[in-house]
Amino acid sequence: MALPFNIKYFVQWALLGVLIVFAATYFNSKKNSEARRQLYDLPEPLPVISNVSSFSLTNHLGHQMTETDFLDKPWLANIIFTRCPTVCPQITRKISEVLQKLPPDINLVTLTTDPEFDKPKVLYNFAKANRAIATNWFYLTGDKKTINKLAINDLKMVSVLKKEDEMESPTDLFIHSSLLVLVDQYGRVRTSFETDSEELLSDIQAAIKKLD
Numbered sequence: 001m002a003l004p005f006n007i008k009y010f011v012q013w014a015l016l017g018v019l020i021v022f023a024a025t026y027f028n029s030k031k032n033s034e035a036r037r038q039l040y041d042l043p044e045p046l047p048v049i050s051n052v053s054s055f056s057l058t059n060h061l062g063h064q065m066t067e068t069d070f071l072d073k074p075w076l077a078n079i080i081f082t083r084c085p086t087v088c089p090q091i092t093r094k095i096s097e098v099l100q101k102l103p104p105d106i107n108l109v110t111l112t113t114d115p116e117f118d119k120p121k122v123l124y125n126f127a128k129a130n131r132a133i134a135t136n137w138f139y140l141t142g143d144k145k146t147i148n149k150l151a152i153n154d155l156k157m158v159s160v161l162k163k164e165d166e167m168e169s170p171t172d173l174f175i176h177s178s179l180l181v182l183v184d185q186y187g188r189v190r191t192s193f194e195t196d197s198e199e200l201l202s203d204i205q206a207a208i209k210k211l212d
Contacts, residue, residue: 045212046190057142060123075107081114
């Protein structure tokens with residue numbers, strides 16, 4: 001049975017009132033947040049670039065890891081392959097130096113572009129050879145499709161197999177990013193850094209302060 005007109009009218013105005021209160025609360029909260037940022041000279045938060053989707057990969061110790069292992073703490077990610085003759089070892093040693101100066105609750109994830117070759121033991125030996133082993137550093141390998149989805153789709157890095165006529169040596173296999181990507185404690189990609197930058201450490205430290 002249809003409600004009397006006056007009750008319909010009342011319900012409509014009640015719903016409108018709820019929406020007005022919600023909107024006022026949202027904008028007031030946003031205004032207070034901006035005022036607080038200005039008052040305490042807090043930096044503007046970093047934009048959200050993308051989100052890390054679910055994955056399951058194997059680390060250099062042979063243990064399965066998923067995206068849930070990296071929640072609640074910010075983390076950095078990069079991509080290498082152990083057969084790389086020059087750039088990857090250099091990047092790894094540079095990151096190792098930087099990681100030692102970052103807070104210990106910052107995790108580091110290194111993906112391989114070459115999972116068919118880079119099995120857990122190979123990754124472990126590579127890390128050891130480059131003095132790049134730490135309790136908060138995880139080298140991940142596994143299914144190629146999963147790695148590509150995480151590296152390319154989610155982390156916005158590049159990983160391309162070189163054509164044979166473009167290879168400068170038998171181990172010159174991939175074109176890939178030399179970036180370090182910052183992911184926040186909620187699994188959101190926020191920014192990236194060039195690993196050859198002289199300001200790499202200070203840039204990472206500044207960016208971490210901008211996480212919200």
